[in-house]
Amino acid sequence: MRLRSLVHLATLNLRSDARGTVVNTAAACVGAAALVFFVALGMGVGQAARLMFPGDARLVEVVPGAVSLGAALGGGALDDAAVGRLRELPGVEGAWRRLSLRVPIAASRAPEGVRMNWPVGFTVQVPVVGVDAGLVASDLAPGGKFVDPPAGQAIPVLASRRLLEVYNKTIAPAWNLRRLPPGLDLVGLQIPVQVGFSIIPLKTEDKVYDARLALAGLSDRVPLYSLAVPVETVRRLHVEYGKADAGYSSVVLEVGRPDDVPAVASAVRRMGFAVDEGERAIAERVGLAITVTAGALALLALLMTALAALAIAQSLSASVRGRTRDIAILQSLGATAGDVRALVLAEAGLVGLAGGVVGVGIAWAAARGVDAAAIGLLPDFPFRPTTFFLFPPWIFALGVGVSAAAALLGALAPAALAARVDPARAIS
Amino acid sequence: MIALRHITKRFRDGERQVEVLRDLELTVPRGTFTAVVGASGSGKSTLLYVAGALDADYDGEAVVAGKDLKALSARERAAFRNASVGFVFQSFNLLPALPAVENTMLPGLFVPPGSKAPSLGQLRGRALEALDRVGLADKAARLPGRLSGGERQRVAIARALLSRPAVLLADEPTGNLDAVSGEAVIQLFSAMVRDGVTVLVVTHEERVSAAAGQVLHLEEGRLR
Structure with missing residues (x-):
């Protein structure tokens, strides 16, 4: 039997049993809708969480150990020698130094190049950390340099990519400041600061002078509430202000493969240093929680799809039993057992496809409804997603494919039953 | 054209076996009209199923x-x-949910792979021609439930004609028809014989056997 004949006859049969077709399509539709809805929800929430907690699975942050027995027995300060040893660990592709600036820097004027209603007398203490250029090289604006500048020139800084979101959603509303427009290109923005000045009493240094910070890019590798400057700038300022460096604040190791991270972390601990799980651990825990929840919901949806397959199996079995004579008639006209089997499977396949298409549409519409409701109900908070769902093209194929596959699976037994009809007996 | 030799067909009825056809012999020459008459339960239908390859379980x-x-x-x-x-049955055996033309098209949907299969459009054209031949072209879109008994049987004959078969096997084709409709069916069979089709009809109606060139009696599983 040719495919077009098969589809033609299956369509005629489905049309003739409109009620059964609608019930079976609805069963397939519910399974597909639930599956697509929950998988899209899991991916959407996962994407939103990754924006909030952009943990890099290949980075290990090494900090001085809580208890140190001195460099001879391991541990001790994170000095250049320690950085060298860390860089030599198997699996490590790069070791980037971080050094917190202990000279206060404060901004008491609005950044240049952007309109802001900076309150009179308003001063912001700027936490600064020095980092190796290699750590943030990929986040620099094209042509941007991240080196300690000659005296009198603006110091290049990188800000956390998330800081802009936090500023717009939290800081600006709290201080009644103008929000920065979305899509604003902040690179090149100059921030006038006072080096040595602190808003904390008695913390201002004897020497205070004006300087400028120039935004060279945005990076997820910069701590949320800090600005990153070249580590050489921090060392220069420490020398300038007589602050002795006992070692670096931390060293970020870039590991070649995420799978090697546990081994590298163990090696670091054996060296007497500690590993700051920090944001990466939070990101991992959040990611795991989302994966588990989304997986459970997807399993529930798969269960619903399986139940739909069972319902279709039951309905088709009843239909086949009721059509025994019709099947025998088709056999008398030349249908083989294979034709009869294919016919029942084709009917189920068409029902599954139709149910899948409708189900995917319902899931998409429901997702839009949930998003619209969330916009109305949830307060505006940093990183609040515009959608809680992600619909990559393959998810539509997944919904339709699983629905059709479930319907076909449910039709296997009824199809075998139909193929066993004895025409001479059934037609009598 | 139809040659049955030493055909024996048994059915299991509980613990015992019943022989419906016993060493049956039948020859129907090509292009002739043969009627097999016999009482109900004499095995007439079984004989047709054997000849029509619906039943393969016989000696x-x-x-x-x-x-x-x-x-x-x-x-x-x-x-x-x-x-x-081509099969024609007493109870017509049309699919009730399909219009007359779709019922008539059915054999064309099962053309085996390797044979030249007509398109659905060509098939519909051939079905309409067959319906026209039995005088039902104007009722092609009707469901079987909206046709009279005689009309339904003519649709069944049109369906049997679609593949231009060499042999037509009819099981009590006029059993559910009034005299006028029955006569129309018999005339259709006669016309088919003139076209070279071999017609074998099992019946217990005299009006059918009267039109046949050869009449055989089935008694106790044998033809006489």
């Missing part, structure tokens, strides 16, 4: 339209039924 030899039916696989028997045999 003996059946050669129909040049094919030794015993030697055919299940798939080949299906292809044989599709290409060489």
Whole structure:
């Protein structure tokens, strides 16, 4: 039997049993809708969480150990020698130094190049950390340099990519400041600061002078509430202000493969240093929680799809039993057992496809409804997603494919039953 | 054209076996009209199912339209039924949910792979021609439930004619028809015989057997 004949006859049969077709399509539709809805929800929430907690699975942050027995027995300060040893660990592709600036820097004027209603007398203490250029090289604006500048020139800084979101959603509303427009290109923005000045009493240094910070890019590798400057700038300022460096604040190791991270972390601990799980651990825990929840919901949806397959199996079995004579008639006209089997499977396949298409549409519409409701109900908070769902093209194929596959699976037994009809007996 | 040799067919009835056909012999020459008459339950329908390759579970030899039916696989028997045999039943055996034209098209949907299959449009054209031949072109879109008994049987005959079979096997074709409709069906059979079709009808109605060139009686599983 040719495919077009098969589809033609299956369509005629489905049309003739409109009620059964609608019930079976609805069963397939519910399974597909639930599956697509929950998988899209899991991916959407996962994407939103990754924006909030952009943990890099290949980075290990090494900090001085809580208890140190001195460099001879391991541990001790994170000095250049320690950085060298860390860089030599198997699996490590790069070791980037971080050094917190202990000279206060404060901004008491609005950044240049952007309109802001900076309150009179308003001063912001700027936490600064020095980092190796290699750590943030990929986040620099094209042509941007991240080196300690000659005296009198603006110091290049990188800000956390998330800081802009936090500023717009939290800081600006709290201080009644103008929000920065979305899509604003902040690179090149100059921030006038006072080096040595602190808003904390008695913390201002004897020497205070004006300087400028120039935004060279945005990076997820910069701590949320800090600005990153070249580590050489921090060392220069420490020398300038007589602050002795006992070692670096931390060293970020870039590991070649995420799978090697546990081994590298163990090696670091054996060296007497500690590993700051920090944001990466939070990101991992959040990611795991989302994966588990989304997986459970997807399993529930798969269960619903399986139940739909069972319902279709039951309905088709009843239909086949009721059509025994019709099947025998088709056999008398030349249908083989294979034709009869294919016919029942084709009917189920068409029902599954139709149910899948409708189900995917319902899931998409429901997702839009949930998003619209969330916009109305949830307060505006940093990183609040515009959608809680992600619909990559393959998810539509997944919904339709699983629905059709479930319907076909449910039709296997009824199809075998139909193929066993004895025409001479059934037609009598 | 139809040659049945030493055909024996048994049915299991609980613990015992019942012989419906016993060493049956039948020869129907090509292009003739043969009627087999007999009482209800005498095995007339079974004889047709054997000749039409619907039943392969028998002893003996059946050669129909040049094919030794015993030697055919299940798939080949299906292809044989599709290409060489037309069935007409007492209860019409139309699919109730399909319009007359779709019922008539059915054999064309099962053309086996390897044979030239017409398109659905061509098939519909052929079905309409067949319906026209039995005088029902104007009722092609009607469901069987909206046709009279005689009209339904004519649709069944049109369906049997679609594949231009060599053999037409009819099981009590006028059993559910009034005199006028029955006469129309008999005339259709006679016309088919004139076109070279071999017609074998099992019936217990005299008006049918009267139109046949050969009349055989089935008693106790044998033809006399």
